[in-house]
Amino acid sequence: xxxxxxxxxxxxxxxxxxxxxKDIGYSQQENSSGETQLQLDxxxxxxxxEELSRVPSIHTIASxxxxxxxxxxxxxxxxxxxDPLDGSSLIDVNLSVGSIFGIYEGGxxxxxxxxxxxxVYGPRVEMVFAENKTKMYLLQAGDFxxxxxxxxxxKGKLNAPGGTQQNWPSYHKEMIDGLFQEGYRLRxxxxxxxxxxxxxxxxxxxxxxxxTSDKPNGKLRKLFExxxxxxxxxxxxxEAIDGQRALMDLGCAHIHDTSPCFFGSxxxxxxxxxxxxxR
Ligand code: F6P
Numbered sequence: 702x703x704x705x706x707x708x709x710x711x712x713x714x715x716x717x718x719x720x721x722x723k724d725i726g727y728s729q730q731e732n733s734s735g736e737t738q739l740q741l742d743x744x745x746x747x748x749x750x751e752e753l754s755r756v757p758s759i760h761t762i763a764s765x766x767x768x769x770x771x772x773x774x775x776x777x778x779x780x781x782x783x784d785p786l787d788g789s790s791l792i793d794v795n796l797s798v799g800s801i802f803g804i805y806e807g808g809x810x811x812x813x814x815x816x817x818x819x820x821v822y823g824p825r826v827e828m829v830f831a832e833n834k835t836k837m838y839l840l841q842a843g844d845f846x847x848x849x850x851x852x853x854x855x856k857g858k859l860n861a862p863g864g865t866q867q868n869w870p871s872y873h874k875e876m877i878d879g880l881f882q883e884g885y886r887l888r889x890x891x892x893x894x895x896x897x898x899x900x901x902x903x904x905x906x907x908x909x910x911x912x913t914s915d916k917p918n919g920k921l922r923k924l925f926e927x928x929x930x931x932x933x934x935x936x937x938x939x940e941a942i943d944g945q946r947a948l949m950d951l952g953c954a955h956i957h958d959t960s961p962c963f964f965g966s967x968x969x970x971x972x973x974x975x976x977x978x979x980r
Contacts, residue, residue, distance in 0.1 A: 702832065719748065
């Protein structure tokens, strides 16, 4: 695992440089989710592929930017799924973006996840790596230094509701409005990494991306976004569900499958369970 951790830190430093200097033009290609790729998305994907390919214990990689998984080494134990530059469309307005990694042993199945990690490229570069504990690191003078362990409170103050409101089910809208009426504050940038990072570091709250009338299975991808954050939130003492079931109990039939998802502290997730029961 140490060599995977090191490969991720090397990728993160190279991606930070690429973000700083790269022209952010669009490519002519679309990814598997139908989004037009930035040249930067493709470059970050190549950086991570290159760094992970140097780790002999990695069997297979899957990237949000690639149609198919790639076998690297038949003798390896680990399967790594990653989103090289989540929220990359926010780069041209200079908001934070991130890379997300899910690390599995023996196959891409949430039950086999053994670690998860994300990197936030904001005013500072921070990395959160969860194995048994959820630990945060800060890039300082060229190295990632350990900062602290992250624990969520039982109840938070922030509400980050994703998706187009017009397409939300009415019960979801009532739940979101109810939290605002209780005093929750809106915090939503449209980047999953900084939005979930903010809730983790500010003690708690709710990030939701429900099934909507136009996207009944939600937008966020299980392997590249949903499972890694579900693992990280759970290890930090929070919870992550699809409305009713724990996200970490869901299967994944295809590498680009999506799921509705709710991440938060206990109080807010209990609320979601009440509202989504029998739906
Ligand atoms: O999956 C890409 C992404 O940009 C996430 O980072 C983010 O949480 C989500 O899409 C935002 O979607 P929407 O604009 O529909 O709320």
